Amino acid sequence: MIARCFATLALILVSFAGPALGQGQREGKREPLAIESASGRHEFQVERARTAEEQAQGLMFRRSMAAQHGMLFDMVPPRVATFWMKNTFIPLDMIFIGTDGRIRNIAERTIPETTSTYSSDGPVGAVLELNGGTSARLGIKPGDLVRHSLFGTAK
16 A cells, blocks of 8 residues: 555656656666467567656656557556556557566557546556557457566566
């Protein structure tokens, strides 16, 4: 509960800080991630948001993201994850992933610059943000396997 309150406070502080935080914002180091679905294996390069500060910043203030890029949020300890799109300018698919690497649920084509919230259906080990529409375009669905070292499923 304390960690969730801290993360919420960090989100509030970042939102009040405004676009100045986004000026000159650089993309972080990327690592490989793949999703295995009925339509095949789909490979991405993702940035990891590990700390409360990195998670609060997320993809806010970015104007674009390459097609095969994304951001992976570590949920340690596993918990119900809730996100919003305030100060996020690009539509996203939020993929909520269980600790076993299986996709639990997907919030598709989230609406930029809103305070509407999107949540996991239960405790998750991570959340993957991809460009809006990617899940539908690639046929990614709940139950699909995410291959990444965070889940011990990398291959």
